[in-house]
Amino acid sequence: MQRLALREVWWPLAVAVAWVLLRSQQVVQQLLDRHSRKPITFTTVAIYAAALKTGGQHITPKFENSEAAFDELRHHFETGEIEIVGTDFVRFSDREGSRLEMGKQQTIFYSEISSLVPYNDRGHLCLIPRDWRKAHGSTRTNLRGYREVQVRSAQLVGRFPEEGTQLAHVPPDAVAPPLRLEHIAVNTPNQAAPSADPSHQTGPTTPSRKRRRAKHLTPLQQAVIDANTRLWPDGKGPALAKLRYKPIKQEIKKILNLSVSDSTIRRALRVHRQKKRKVERSG
Helix, strand or coil: CHHHHHHCCEEEHHHHHHHHHHCCHHHHHHHHHHCCCCCCCHHHHHHHHHHHHHCCCCCCCCCCCHHHHHHHHHHHHHCCCCCEEEEEEEEEEECCEEEEEEEEEEECCHHHHCCEEEEEECCEEEEEECCHHHHHCCCCCCEEEEEEEEEEHHHHHHHCCCCCCCCCCCCCCCCCCCCHHHCCCCCCCCCCCCCCCHHHCCCCCCCCCCCCCCCCCCHHHHHHHHHHHHHCCCCCCCCCHHHHHHHHHHHHHHHHCCCCCHHHHHHHHHHHHHHHHHHHHHC
16 A cells, blocks of 8 residues: 555555655655555654755755654644544553454544644554543553544645655665664454464474674664764763763754664664774775
């Protein structure tokens, strides 16, 4: 579905945000092609846009990140200029498990939009009430709101027309996929989850292989290295990791408005050190 998303009358909410942020059919289509197996999220869009901007391949027209793009899009929802629909849902969770009740797809009226906020519910991008009690009721594990939120594409493009792009071609390895933490495994109806019991596995067993390291840094890891270089151009940063990580996090937050984990910083700096040693030895 995502490969044809730009031809559809209705676009998923994240695709609409990607359009507002990137404003290029070619760029948005490449984003969808790279994440054709799973729906994109606001974080997916933000990392993709930041990577293109850092590499000088595409400059976002106006907005800093996906959250800023959504805020601008929300204004047009609130004024009724762009139609938005969603399927109302209620999820009940208790000790015995979780139960999801889906309603019918309906228009989300402009008078309600201002009270809703985006929320990633177990891999599904939803709109839920800003008020905690309305969203969760009497139990914090319950949730209600709208799933399968979609935006009318013709109205969206009319309000946010396509702009000129600097992107002629993006190599396959120019933009790495989002970090694995952004992917939440969701089994499709036609694909059963793999069994953990060896007795249920069929076919010949193969010896476990050592996982190969990625050949290319992710955009966020490259951002870590760039921040480290800006902060300590002479390479003489704090010896203690925790004293180094905090300024790097603040620098990335300031430049890209993204959060980065300690593990991502650690992996990026390790790769950076290895490359420096390799260059020194070859020299």
